[in-house]
Amino acid sequence: MPRTLAEKVWDEHVVRRADGEPDLLYIDLHLLHEVTSPQAFDGLRLAGRGVRRPDQTVATEDHNVPTTPGPISDPVSRTQVETLRKNCADFGVRLFPMGDAEQGIVHIIGPQLGLTQPGTTIVCGDSHTSTHGAFGALALGIGTSEVEHVLATQTLPLTPFRTMAITVDGDLPEGVTAKDIILAVIAEIGTGGGQGYVLEYRGSAIEQLSMEARMTVCNMSIEAGARAGMIAPDDTTFAYLEGRPHAPAGADWDAAVAAWRELRTDDGATFDREVRIDASTLSPYVTWGTNPGQGLPLSASVPDPESFGDETDKAAAERALTYMGLEAGTPLRRIAVDTVFLGSCTNGRIEDLRAAAAVIEGHRVADGVRMLVVPGSARVRLQAEAEGLDAVFTEAGAEWRLAGCSMCLGMNPDQLTPGERSASTSNRNFEGRQGKGGRTHLVSPLVAAATAVRGTLSSPADL
Amino acid sequence: MEKFTTHTGIGVPLRRSNVDTDQIIPAVYLKRVTRTGFEDGLFSAWRGDESFVLNDATYSRGSVLVAGPDFGTGSSREHAVWALMDYGFRVVISSRFADIFRGNAGKAGLLTAQVRQDDVELLWKLLENHPGLDVRVDLEDRTITAGELVVPFEVDDYTRWRLLEGLDDISLTLRHDGEIAEFEQGRPSWKPSVQEAARR
Incomplete structure (x- = not known):
């Protein structure tokens, strides 16, 4: 049966499926930051549990950090950041702290490091995790209880989402950007329009976007209420990833690209809802x-x-x-x-x-x-x-x-x-x-x- | 998690749509590393307004919030659920919930009862005309009772079962540890790894 991109990625990650229960989905990559993780680590301690896959977990400091030089002056913010450092040290999680060349907003560093890859499942205790869907990943924002669940089990119980195609065809006029596309989409379907859906952005205007612009579009999927936004990976995606520190290399790269090329919505697959936007009519x-x-x-x-x-x-x-x-x-x-x-x-x-x-x-x-x-x-x-x-x-x-x-x-x-x-x-x-x-x-x-x-x-x- | 079967408490009419999680609790309250004590941050900006419903002594003791559509939009902060629960709420009634908020609520033991918008309007009128009226929420038969009014609500079967049993998700998943390990055996070698940098 023809499947959508989201359904393919979902199916590849089902650890367990049983009647009357959500699917148990395997999580490839877990991103952490200081705000939504402290209570999750505390939960692990209370239950005597560890982090199942530190090699698939990475943390950074972003929400609390000052953007002027010097330490964090607010003692409460500082404690939160110090708590993350202690938790990462205690549980063996890799951390990119303030001052590190790899530090940055969690959704910027994942792609930059080549950790965000097509066809993966990615979660983070942050709603803008949808950003990573630009690579054809199924990327979900989660709450702290779920952060703890993924730390302990590397899985999440999830009920399948509905699928929505957002097709943007035509050429964007001069001065109109990815941000204008997504603001227009949200104005069209509303802040609740995407509830229960994974959005797949497609069409010629999307295909012409750079990876960075695609990330802007997927980033704001949550603002339409959607669980995730996705774009099928293509040569633009592969060119962005090749040679990045954590991207596959050598024979692994060839095998990965061959697998990634299959990550497209099949002809004849049906979406639960379809929205069409003519790029040439958009303006700032x-x-x-x-x-x-x-x-x-x-x-x-x-x-x-x-x-x-x-x-x-x-x-x-x-x-x-x-x-x-x-x-x-x-x-x-x-x-x-x-x-x-x-x-x-x-x-x-x-x-x-x-x-x-x-x-x-x-x-x-x-x-x-x-x-x-x-x-x-x-x-x-x-x-x-x-x-x-x-x-x-x-x-x-x-x-x-x-x-x-x-x-x-x-x-x-x-x-x-x-x-x-x-x-x-x-x-x-x-x-x-x-x-x-x-x-x-x-x-x-x-x-x-x-x-x-x-x-x-x-x-x-x-x- | 505590078991949830029925709850009866004062209903609070919150006549607003798109109550986002920044309204439920602003980011400045998220700096804490504890899991309790967030009640002071609940609707903190709105509580500065004398006419806000929770500033009415009768409603301030409420535990069943009746809100407009698209409740809990925005950020994934579970602190929004904790703030509502720390304040004393056990149930939120709305015609539409944001997905992440609904998920977080289910994990933490806050019931999100989805009803038709017409029924929200009826509940609002009733609660405004009878301040302090008790609302009874029955998870077994999925009904909300307030005075003479009885309305059905929706909640997904799995969340309902977990709330009724008071079950912890992680323990449930760890029953399938073998299946997780087996799945991991079959993963391709090129899947992302954090610790093995510069594999070129």
């Missing part, structure tokens, strides 16, 4: 509200809550406008920001920095606007510095920082103050996400750079 997207589904083309205006037919959507829009301090009918391009954040697991990779630098080069960050540029990993930072991108940003008046989650989530020193408004390349515009009372507009790196220069939500075409 920005969010105006407090969930990622509340987005519109930059050329639009803040919507009138009355324009929503559904009572729940109308109430949500009313609340969002109050929180965001916006009036219906205001052109999005007139919205002035205080802060621009370029970084995160969504848009903190080298291509993102290159794209933003190309826009900002020769310009200045507008008066009264601060711009934070935060590479997603230490490697990305070193690469950017080798290319002189750091100088482009600092000469424009932006701040060049060390790698970490930074202003994506209001957990480390990089935060918005109450009422402060940002254009952010991160993934969530929830109330208070970037700091209590902060107001977030989600944008692409190109829009972020142009917005920094003009001080109002803008695209490079406006410069």
